[in-house]
Amino acid sequence: MIARRTFAALLAFCAITAVVVPRTFAQDKSIVVASTTSTQDSGLFEYLLPLFKKKTGITVKVIAQGTGQALDTGRRGDADVVFVHAKAQEEKFLSEGQGVKRFPVMYNDFVLIGPNSDPAGIKGMKDVAKAFKVLHDKKQSFISRGDRSGTHSAELRLWKAAGIDIAKDHGPWYKAIGQGMGAALNTAQASNSYVLSDRGTWIHFKNKSDLQILVAGDRRMFNQYGVMLVNPAKHPNVKKELGQQFIDYLVSPKGQKDIANYTINGQQLFYPDASDPSA
Amino acid sequence: MNTDLSALQLVLSADPALIAIVKLSLLVSLTAVLLAALIGVPLGALIALTRFPGREAVIVTLNALMGLPPVVAGLAVFLALSRSGPLGSWGLLFTPQAMVIAQAILVAPIIAALSRQTVEDLWVEYRDELAAMNVAAAARVMTLIWDARFSLVTALLAGFGRAAAEVGAIIIVGGNIDGFTRTMTTAIALETSKGDLPLAIGLGLVLIAIVILINALAWGARRAGERYAG
Numbered sequence: 001m002i003a004r005r006t007f008a009a010l011l012a013f014c015a016i017t018a019v020v021v022p023r024t025f026a027q028d029k030s031i032v033v034a035s036t037t038s039t040q041d042s043g044l045f046e047y048l049l050p051l052f053k054k055k056t057g058i059t060v061k062v063i064a065q066g067t068g069q070a071l072d073t074g075r076r077g078d079a080d081v082v083f084v085h086a087k088a089q090e091e092k093f094l095s096e097g098q099g100v101k102r103f104p105v106m107y108n109d110f111v112l113i114g115p116n117s118d119p120a121g122i123k124g125m126k127d128v129a130k131a132f133k134v135l136h137d138k139k140q141s142f143i144s145r146g147d148r149s150g151t152h153s154a155e156l157r158l159w160k161a162a163g164i165d166i167a168k169d170h171g172p173w174y175k176a177i178g179q180g181m182g183a184a185l186n187t188a189q190a191s192n193s194y195v196l197s198d199r200g201t202w203i204h205f206k207n208k209s210d211l212q213i214l215v216a217g218d219r220r221m222f223n224q225y226g227v228m229l230v231n232p233a234k235h236p237n238v239k240k241e242l243g244q245q246f247i248d249y250l251v252s253p254k255g256q257k258d259i260a261n262y263t264i265n266g267q268q269l270f271y272p273d274a275s276d277p278s279a
Numbered sequence: 280m281n282t283d284l285s286a287l288q289l290v291l292s293a294d295p296a297l298i299a300i301v302k303l304s305l306l307v308s309l310t311a312v313l314l315a316a317l318i319g320v321p322l323g324a325l326i327a328l329t330r331f332p333g334r335e336a337v338i339v340t341l342n343a344l345m346g347l348p349p350v351v352a353g354l355a356v357f358l359a360l361s362r363s364g365p366l367g368s369w370g371l372l373f374t375p376q377a378m379v380i381a382q383a384i385l386v387a388p389i390i391a392a393l394s395r396q397t398v399e400d401l402w403v404e405y406r407d408e409l410a411a412m413n414v415a416a417a418a419r420v421m422t423l424i425w426d427a428r429f430s431l432v433t434a435l436l437a438g439f440g441r442a443a444a445e446v447g448a449i450i451i452v453g454g455n456i457d458g459f460t461r462t463m464t465t466a467i468a469l470e471t472s473k474g475d476l477p478l479a480i481g482l483g484l485v486l487i488a489i490v491i492l493i494n495a496l497a498w499g500a501r502r503a504g505e506r507y508a509g
Contacts (some may be wrong), residue, residue: 010442017350032373032454032456037472041472041473045457049457053287059459061454061456061457061459062456062457063373063455063456064455074478075369076361076362076363076364077361077362077363077364078363078373088367089319129391176419180472181472182471182472182473182474183471183472184472185474186472186474189423189474199311205473205474206473206474206475206476206478207474207475235362237370242400242499
């Protein structure tokens with residue numbers, strides 16, 4: 001009988017848990033931001049969001065995805081704000097009426113990473129398109145994100161600039177892994193491959209081993225971030241006031257200063273440029 | 280070596296963020312197992328004790344669903360709970376509740392299939408006795424569940440193992456939001472993508488230790504229960 005009573009007590013405990021649990025989960029004054037793996041993997045949000053919360057009391061819940069997927073999350077109405085980095089895709093999002101207005105926030109740049117030994121011999125090249133051409137011609141192992149992310153879009157632009165139709169013209173040396181930036185860097189590290197990365201994720205990445213930056217500084221490697229409120233006219237559940245407060249903070253002098261102040265080992269990761277309307 | 284130490288330090292210093300992650304993992308997985316048990320145990324027992332056309336097909340399907348890929352279950356729950364999906368108005372996507380639903384869907388077939396087998400084996404022993412007593416079907420189900428309770432713990436543990444270990448479903452429906460839907464497994468996935476492999480392994484060891492602890496507790500409870508009952 002004791003066992004039966006224990007069993008009943010256990011059931012009661014479970015039932016209470018089931019009732020109490022949802023309440024513990026409840027949180028007020030929060031927004032969902034669909035953003036990119038680069039803003040999360042670079043550590044920017046860990047630094048920025050507590051500052052924003054202190055100022056406004058708003059909790060920001062970040063879903064880190066590739067830019068294409070993050071915009072899709074916005075299209076379904078599952079996010080209040082999208083914060084991504086592929087201007088062409090962002091403008092398409094706006095033209096579909098999915099976003100209210102795009103605000104440029106900050107930039108950094110893409111860097112071409114490869115093993116120290118640099119079997120392709122591209123180190124220090126100033127022309128990134130030429131470097132991509134060499135990788136292609138020498139069939140060097142290359143890791144592509146392959147996930148419609150901002151970095152993937154940039155990589156496809158660079159192949160095009162090199163005069164290569166990578167969708168048709170690639171062999172087993174070109175590996176599209178369909179995963180985030182960190183996973184792509186891990187794969188490159190483990191297989192002595194070349195890979196395109198945003199600088200923020202690269203600086204924050206801890207498993208560099210014998211990978212290093214080989215090509216950087218070409219104007220075509222510019223990486224612009226923009227932020228948009230998901231259109232409440234299309235998705236009535238969007239928290240437009242709270243979402244707009246987040247956007248206003250990012251482009252405000254205070255938010256821009258906070259972004260500029262985020263550094264790792266003295267290296268600045270992102271450069272604010274909300275004041276440049278053409279960005 | 281530094282990072283190896285930092286994982287250990289996190290554990291030893293009872294880092295509040297880590298504790299919150301562990302708590303959420305347990306809360307989500309245990310709630311999912313509870314939900315799945317409330318559905319799976321009676322369902323399994325019912326299938327064990329009744330005969331109906333297509334019963335074999337139901338059993339095979341149930342057994343096959345034990346191998347339901349988490350990412351598929353996650354995607355299905357995601358599409359249902361998305362604001363553009365049929366249950367979008369509930370506003371549950373990217374919440375711990377959504378993670379509980381997804382894991383319950385993964386775990387319920389395991390508990391149901393194992394309960395079915397356990398109860399059916401017991402039924403073979405009891406059949407004549409219960410038939411002679413002319414007990415109604417519902418009462419038969421309850422009696423056999425009660426008598427099989429210690430063996431059914433194994434079914435629950437198998438379900439818990441599945442829930443605690445999976446990452447594919449909860450990362451889709453939970454979104455791995457810092458401080459809100461980040462669990463042990465999604466944190467491990469994130470640290471791996473940041474390239475902090477020692478911390479990821481450290482978190483993995485913590486997860487394994489917790490799962491062992493839960494199993495030890497269940498084992499102890501079962502032994503104690505059997506002693507009292509016996």
